[in-house]
Amino acid sequence: MTLVSETARRRLRSSRPERAPWEEPEGPLARIGKGLALTAIVLVILGPLYVVLLTSLSSQETITEAGGLVMVPDGLTLDAYRAVLGGGVITRSVLVSTGVTVVGTVISVGLSILCAYGLSRPGSFMHRPLLFTVLLTFLFGPGMIPTYLVVSGLGLVDSYWALILPSAIAAFNVVVLRSFFMSIPQELIDSARIDGAGEFRILASIVLPLSRAVTAVVALFYGVGYWNAFFNALLYIDDTRMWPLQLVLRTFVLDARDLPAGAGGIQQAVDSAPSLALRMAVVMIAVIPILLVYPFVQRHFTKGVIIGAVKG
């Protein structure tokens, strides 16, 4: 079922026209009301980030003076970041999360593209059963306990693969890619075939270059999933030295507990920098990669996601 038609997509691409001639202009009250509502929304979302960023950049004196979180900048310093990233668990967890995110995203995006392209031609051999295998995962989840038993049965406990493989393929993303691939004009693919290209060649030279936007969006989804992986890590990673950032964030920041033994580094760090600033620095470290990638991918959301994905 297609919720978003061809005309919709065209209209999404071209920006919405200004007020139509027949539309009555807004009254001053409506304008003020809308402005206030929008400002409030933006403040509620960006405000916490601003306060946390500022606190992470503040010195102990500023924090003490403010009595906690800092709202007015005063004597900014990178001390907290230096302490947090000066070795020890937090540095290690940042490396773990980065590695898992990069490797996982490459695997997920690669396999999803292949799978989506392989399923993009209705009527091909085994097309229906294969597609059904993918789509059925939408309808019914296997449950936490059996999944845990399979993953631990495969010996993946305390292995980085446990953070990658169980969640490597999201049917949703495969469907997004597949819908997009199917919208590529058939003539292009036919002409490549006439020129002697095989399926792999067609995928690499024709389909992928046309699908950059949707691939970027899918990569963002997978990447964010890996970066944010908390549940899999909680289940499968017992060794604190292998903890990804989200587990450190929970223990060190949310529960405000010191990191478990073997943590090293952080104790010295606590001596040299204020602990609230330290904790807020860890928060920022979890946020920054998303803030860095987001603007580049965000403009493709409507274009890339809605085109294919609107489906249950």
Added chain:
Amino acid sequence: MEDQTTVRGTAPRGGAGPALAGGPPATRTAGDPPTAPPAGGAPTKPAATITKTWRQRLRADWPLVAMTLPAIGLLLVFHYAPLLGNVIAFQDYSPFVGIRDSQFVGFWHFSRFFTDPLFWRATGNTLLITAFQLVFFFPVPIALALLLNSILNSRVRVFVQSVVYLPHFFSWVLVITLFQQILGGAGLVSQILRESGNSPLGIMTDPDTFILLVTSEMVWKDAGWGTIIFLAALSTVNQSLYEAAAADGAGRWRRTWHITLPALRPVIVLLLILRLGDALTVGFEQFILQRNAVGSRAAEVLDTYVYYTGIVNGDYSYAAAVGLFKGLFGLALILAANRIAHVFGEQGVYSRS
């Protein structure tokens, strides 16, 4: 199910030859080897394609099949194998004995959780939170989408959109951390309250208002993201409808009521069905992370209950039974909700045919 979503346009896709032989002649047959001359599937005689054996089709399509295999393999191992692993719900499973040798006990574990007050508490919490979210979370993205859609200045609109989508990409750990820093006992709001001589906020640790807290967290994180689908639906509305309504004297509100909201109806019904199908799933991370702070009386939901009884206490079979019950119940809910949607003349998740 799938083809309605994806086949667009009227021209048969490549490879659809056999199935669509009645339509316009296929321009090409299913993945003929590029070097070979078009074999049986010449455009003029589609009938010949019907007689293709599966061997020929495999030879023609093997690259496509091969491409899907790694992903399918992962799904088989990490989705379908655990699906079968649910048999332990009917066993007295012990990790030392293994699934094969564990004894079957029938529905014993199911009768166990049916008489377990802790299970019912978790179910009650879950349903309460679902119901609460249906009323207080579900309409927010719709309202927000209407607001965003009414902004004519495209720069402002795009900026606000980017901002409201953003929290969706934060992890629950991060979201709860931010809430704690702002609303917690040592947070910013309490800090300001204390300075002005008031008592600090206790909302992050109060079990009685926990449901408000989790719903606000949900709104903060995902209401913006939820607008995407409504904005897409809004952009499909034929503008001449508005113009005609305006010519007939309908004001802004009447146009919203008679044109915009009906246009959103299919999406609203679809999302409502999906939400109902997930009635027993309110999320795991959000609750496990706050369970210590507010206590299990308010924060125990079915997923955390499965986690504690199964993973933490090692009662695997019992927890698997709860999980299986939850999954089957959810499936039944989604099928039922979809049926209701059909009765109301909506399309639902899948069509009847």
